[in-house]
Amino acid sequence: MGKVLVFGHKNPDTDSITSSLVIANLERKLGNNDVEACRLGNVNKETEYVLNYLKLEAPTLINDVEDGTEVILVDHNSPEETVSNINNAKILKIVDHHRLCGLVTDTPLYFRAEPVGCTGTIMYKLYKENGIEIDKKIATLMVSAIISDTLLFKSPTCTELDKKVGIELSRIAEIDLEKYGMEMLKAGTDLSSFSIDEILNLDAKETLLKSVKTVINQVNTASIPEVMKMKDDLERGMNKIINEKGLDLFVLLITDIVNSNSQVIALGKNADLVEKSYGVKLEDNTALLKGVVSRKKQVIPIMTENA
Amino acid sequence: MGKVLVFGHKNPDTDSITSSLVIANLERKLGNNDVEACRLGNVNKETEYVLNYLKLEAPTLINDVEDGTEVILVDHNSPEETVSNINNAKILKIVDHHRLCGLVTDTPLYFRAEPVGCTGTIMYKLYKENGIEIDKKIATLMVSAIISDTLLFKSPTCTELDKKVGIELSRIAEIDLEKYGMEMLKAGTDLSSFSIDEILNLDAKETLLKSVKTVINQVNTASIPEVMKMKDDLERGMNKIINEKGLDLFVLLITDIVNSNSQVIALGKNADLVEKSYGVKLEDNTALLKGVVSRKKQVIPIMTENA
Numbered sequence: 001m002g003k004v005l006v007f008g009h010k011n012p013d014t015d016s017i018t019s020s021l022v023i024a025n026l027e028r029k030l031g032n033n034d035v036e037a038c039r040l041g042n043v044n045k046e047t048e049y050v051l052n053y054l055k056l057e058a059p060t061l062i063n064d065v066e067d068g069t070e071v072i073l074v075d076h077n078s079p080e081e082t083v084s085n086i087n088n089a090k091i092l093k094i095v096d097h098h099r100l101c102g103l104v105t106d107t108p109l110y111f112r113a114e115p116v117g118c119t120g121t122i123m124y125k126l127y128k129e130n131g132i133e134i135d136k137k138i139a140t141l142m143v144s145a146i147i148s149d150t151l152l153f154k155s156p157t158c159t160e161l162d163k164k165v166g167i168e169l170s171r172i173a174e175i176d177l178e179k180y181g182m183e184m185l186k187a188g189t190d191l192s193s194f195s196i197d198e199i200l201n202l203d204a205k206e207t208l209l210k211s212v213k214t215v216i217n218q219v220n221t222a223s224i225p226e227v228m229k230m231k232d233d234l235e236r237g238m239n240k241i242i243n244e245k246g247l248d249l250f251v252l253l254i255t256d257i258v259n260s261n262s263q264v265i266a267l268g269k270n271a272d273l274v275e276k277s278y279g280v281k282l283e284d285n286t287a288l289l290k291g292v293v294s295r296k297k298q299v300i301p302i303m304t305e306n307a
Numbered sequence: 308m309g310k311v312l313v314f315g316h317k318n319p320d321t322d323s324i325t326s327s328l329v330i331a332n333l334e335r336k337l338g339n340n341d342v343e344a345c346r347l348g349n350v351n352k353e354t355e356y357v358l359n360y361l362k363l364e365a366p367t368l369i370n371d372v373e374d375g376t377e378v379i380l381v382d383h384n385s386p387e388e389t390v391s392n393i394n395n396a397k398i399l400k401i402v403d404h405h406r407l408c409g410l411v412t413d414t415p416l417y418f419r420a421e422p423v424g425c426t427g428t429i430m431y432k433l434y435k436e437n438g439i440e441i442d443k444k445i446a447t448l449m450v451s452a453i454i455s456d457t458l459l460f461k462s463p464t465c466t467e468l469d470k471k472v473g474i475e476l477s478r479i480a481e482i483d484l485e486k487y488g489m490e491m492l493k494a495g496t497d498l499s500s501f502s503i504d505e506i507l508n509l510d511a512k513e514t515l516l517k518s519v520k521t522v523i524n525q526v527n528t529a530s531i532p533e534v535m536k537m538k539d540d541l542e543r544g545m546n547k548i549i550n551e552k553g554l555d556l557f558v559l560l561i562t563d564i565v566n567s568n569s570q571v572i573a574l575g576k577n578a579d580l581v582e583k584s585y586g587v588k589l590e591d592n593t594a595l596l597k598g599v600v601s602r603k604k605q606v607i608p609i610m611t612e613n614a
Contacts, residue, residue, distance in 0.1 A: 100412040106608075108406050113418035129436060301413075 046188025120145030353495025
């Protein structure tokens with residue numbers, strides 16, 4: 001029997017990367033030594049900040065798994081967001097905080113999902129339930145995921161439990177939540193090394209809003225004007241993707257993590273869906289969505305309702 | 308907001324009925340008073356034995372739920388085995404021990420599945436994790452489910468944890484496992500009040516074995532010859548169902564819960580699949596499958612492999 005591979009979703013964010021490391025460590029503590037933390041894509045700048053802070057290597061990059069491989073999924077349960085041959089793998093466990101996405105397995109498995117803001121919060125509970133001590137490094141990984149997914153507790157996806165666990169973990173991690181958190185989030189807003197195409201794919205999710213074929217991409221920033229300098233180039237790239245994928249709508253959310261607003265750029269024949277959903281007028285394809293920071297809670301459901 | 312409805316699968320068995328009662332009680336202990344245990348079908352004789360022993364009413368019979376109802380599913384996660392309008396309900400929680408069956412939800416939820424023999428075993432863990440005391444009545448409900456699903460620890464679906472939890476619960480329940488368990492299981496083998504059609508639907512599951520459209524029905528008994536007295540009538544009923552549903556195969560497992568064997572009756576154009584799968588020769592459409600008691604572990608995977 002080969003190694004058990006652990007991984008989060010494609011286009012991995014901080015929760016996907018850290019939760020892979022955190023559950024691989026838990027498995028080892030529970031006696032399963034042949035476990036390897038992996039990832040299905042590049043480490044982003046925010047996650048890089050966390051790994052550098054802890055002097056940790058990134059998990060192993062994989063694109064696929066061999067048929068029959070035993071796997072543990074974290075931070076996702078969607079067939080679209082995992083390895084393409086997931087049906088030929090044996091899923092041992094899933095730990096996640098997303099809606100159910102239609103996965104089918106041949107055999108019973110361990111599935112732990114909770115409606116909280118971050119997989120890191122569930123990981124904390126798993127350590128507690130199994131009586132495994134959370135050391136400084138593991139605590140830092142967990143709290144970084146919570147900071148990332150909840151934008152330092154400011155996102156509407158953040159639950160009371162995420163906040164309580166985040167504060168408790170910050171003590172074990174010996175970090176100043178505000179200082180470490182803002183530095184980490186700001187590290188993630190550095191777009192300097194990315195091409196326009198890369199920016200447009202950083203956190204892009206393809207989704208059907210009823211029958212409207214849509215891509216929603218979200219980019220965090222500490223300064224909306226800084227990103228808007230690239231507006232013409234971004235729009236050219238978005239139109240290219242609209243044509244290639246036959247999209248009805250491309251929504252780019254440029255989210256100000258300091259003031260908790262998003263500037264939206266919307267292109268495609270259904271761009272008016274943004275106007276209808278938020279009572280705004282797109283001027284030159286763009287508008288400010290005040291207080292909107294969560295694609296999951298404040299964008300997808302509202303735009304689906306109006307589609 | 309209306310009541311939260313809790314229910315197990317259609318054609319409910321002891322685990323589905325008792326786990327509804329057990330989790331409704333847990334929810335109330337945790338402060339959610341507006342919870343009602345329900346069921347999607349008739350209570351079988353085995354479960355009736357348990358409810359009579361405890362002087363408990365059966366959960367409320369429902370056929371469907373109103374759109375928007377909040378629900379908790381136990382002992383199933385299959386869209387086919389739940390209420391037909393599940394997509395219009397809001398699933399708050401699922402506690403289950405089956406494979407993933409492709410359910411899709413709009414929002415994140417609490418999902419707790421473990422690869423153990425019985426939902427009752429997971430329920431025991433949930434009480435412990437939440438620090439809720441398990442009283443004698445609740446312990447009896449939980450251990451009855453474990454006895455039922457594992458055939459008193461003899462089924463290959465039974466894990467070490469099921470056995471450990473079952474023994475611990477029998478102490479709280481103050482029951483003699485062997486005596487209570489055999490009485491309960493034997494109560495479930497009483498077919499006297501059922502018509503042939505009802506017997507053939509008691510625990511029938513429709514499934515695709517690769518492309519072979521199959522119904523596998525399992526009936527527990529303390530005496531195979533007693534059931535085989537009805538063989539001609541059973542075959543007539545099976546052939547009727549084969550024609551009505553356009554089946555390729557109807558497998559009736561008559562499982563001897565005392566000696567852990569199953570007599571199989573197989574009809575339909577793919578009946579030879581039984582011969583190929585178990586190296587037996589069907590004589591007059593029937594054969595003894597020694598040591599076979601679990602449809603999930605010893606029938607579906609083996610017949611799928613040979614289909």
